[in-house]
Amino acid sequence: MTQAPHAFDDPAQVDSYAERVAQMVPAYRDVHRMAGVLIDERAPHDARVLVLGAGGGLETKALAETRPGWTFDAVDPAAAMLDLATKTLGPLASRVRMHHGYIDDAPHGPFAAATSLLTLHFLEPELRRHTAAEVRRRLAPGAPFVVVHLSIPARDDAERASWLRRHAANLVAAGIEPEAAEQACAAIAAQVPVLTPDQDRAILEGAGFTEVTEFFSAFTFRGWVGYA
Template sequence: MTMPQATEQFDVSSHFDDSLAAKYDRRIRLFCPSYDALHQMIVPWLQSLPEQSAFLSAGAGTGAEIITLGKSFPSWRFVAVDVSPDMLSACQRRATEAGMANRVAFFNGRLQEYLSPAPFDAASSVFVSHFIKGRDEKLAYFRSIAANLKPGGLFILADLFGDRGSSEFEQLLNAWILSYAAHGVTAEELAQDRAHVERDVAFIPESELVALLREAGFSTPVRFYQTFLFGGWVSTKNV
């Protein structure tokens, strides 16, 4: 089956509302079976950074990156940016529970409207930019990340990706849906989630993602992670 290309921007702030924030931590692990592994796999890319680094989590959600990285790098400081107030308050609760309240600052708004007075050593954007439709809009998002990084700063990107017209895409999509269904989700949830993916995710082939990152001022990214249609890349901001 070929998926139609969605056109209208997905309203992330109302989608990731309080009820979804509460369900998010369970459902994302059904959706992406290697979700926790992905966050663990980010750690080694950051190990050479200074002991007092500053880290930007773009689309921080309920705080998975910040909590994992906060444990691995106990002297780092973090800024969590998220357009959804409910996801951000879930993130704040989790940071407090993890004893990180004094190391995390919060910005409620779009990353595209955020500019830190002091640039960061590294940044992540995990499962965020695949919701942004349109080449110019995606480029503006990646440029905002670059604007917030030091020259040579590290950028970890994870997103759904793929060439919708290809047979590889179709095979991966079908396997992904079967994997999700195997967790015992109801037929109603399955139909809703499939419709959400088809309507709200702006898939692009990896070659386009690479071109966008390069145009935004990053080095050619290295893919270090893939699970079905989820990919993860590491890149650095050009010096």
């Protein structure tokens, strides 16, 4: 299956990632903590966790610091992001195996849990369905899958534009320059195939996840947990 070029192949994007993502995503660090809580409900103390979209290693580091028995397989299509993840993790990198590619390049598991934070919104619906199904296939029965990404509850283009304006205003309030905030929202509108919450939930359920529950909602971002 053909994959789209990844935005984080750009060195400038990688260098500024940690600072930008904390400004752009409401409660970013809290999302990591919540993901750990949701995984901890069902995962053993020595859980092997699949991290789809390594994101520079920030979420993997947060989970590794608070769960010393867990090990991780981190997958990302941008080699530069994997390099950043290794640097971010420091000594914790000894508990993480890095894989360059997409879900089809990930080990077969079985994993005790999986996360995909700020990743799935980059994928067209067909590829999202494939990715969710392949994550499900790699999980042990009952294992949680935690996802967070852009998801806009818009019934039409006007409502979607309204949410993107709110997103831009929130970025400015978080300290991003107005011009950069407008550019970010224009890029989302033109390049990111954002779905509605109902569509996102349907993809998870269609891949075989049960008890799909929304645990996070903040402006244009939503988060769910479902179980294999």
